[in-house]
Amino acid sequence: MQRIRRFEERAEELYLGGELPGFIHLSIGQEACAAGACAALGTDDYITSTHRGHGHCVAKGAPLDRMMAELYAKVTGSCKGKGGSMHIADFSVGMLGANGVVGGGANLAVGATIAARLRGSDQIALCFFGDGASNRGPVHEAMNLAAVWNLPVIFFCENNQWASTTSVKSVMKIEDVADRAAGYGMPGVVVDGNDVLAVYTAVSAWVERVRNGGGPVLIEAKTYRMRGHFVGDPQVYRDAAEVQAQRANDPIQRLEWRLLAEGRLDEAGLARLKDEVEAELAAAVQFGRESPLPEPEAALEDLYATPLPGGVRP
């Protein structure tokens, strides 16, 4: 969680300093969702993400230097500089991509598990999506098909209370997104999305069942987006007091307090951990800054999948 938080705080600074191109959406406040959920998955398992994907990428194990280079649009980035923040991916760790299309990851997750099944693999997919995405048709089509075909997908809704400028309360007649699972004949579970251990426990409880043909599950994590929708968002749609009130529920602070209180970590250990993250991050920023931009011709590469023998496309 600390790696995610600091990566994003640094990205915010670099963006505001004019160093990073494009748009940046931060998941500050939601780190327990990414960290808790991904810790319950295997390296070979897949995740799909949202436009707020840095945390998911870090939590799945992507190296920070290649991520930072991607934000700099450099050739050493995990997508060779072609994805940037909003379309960051790292296939080497099963992170199939952040996504500019709200809800777009749901069908990718379903497709990845169909492909895995055809290969005879027991890989599963966890699809991160938002409360806003939960109101979109493609997400429901994905949940329905996954349920009907017993596909090994964990639909993980990060309900951060806001879809861009829209409060979840104004576009949902029900309290819990998880209730919608019943409509597809799958279990629906609500978890405290700011408690990393609760998220880890909840996801872990379903991983084996999902992997072993038990069908998909919908897990809704209640959390809160602490920053604007994007870096630079003036946030006129919500009260500063509302955001302020959420500070006491910070997932990182909560875990720190707990580990210190239980004697599992002391102040020196915590400081050491933070120093390690800072050193890793400083190296990542340097790597991003100093890496070359792609050659213009590279824009013409990777447009089509490599044909299989006989001209068949995979």
Ligand SMILES: Cc1ncc(C[n+]2csc(CCOP(=O)(O)OP(=O)(O)O)c2C)c(N)n1
């Ligand atoms: C199909 C589609 N419709 C609308 C948008 C514009 N848009 C970008 S982010 C967003 C809100 C998404 O909310 P949510 O799914 O809750 O994710 P969050 O931003 O809260 O992480 C919208 C409507 C889009 N990118 N794609």
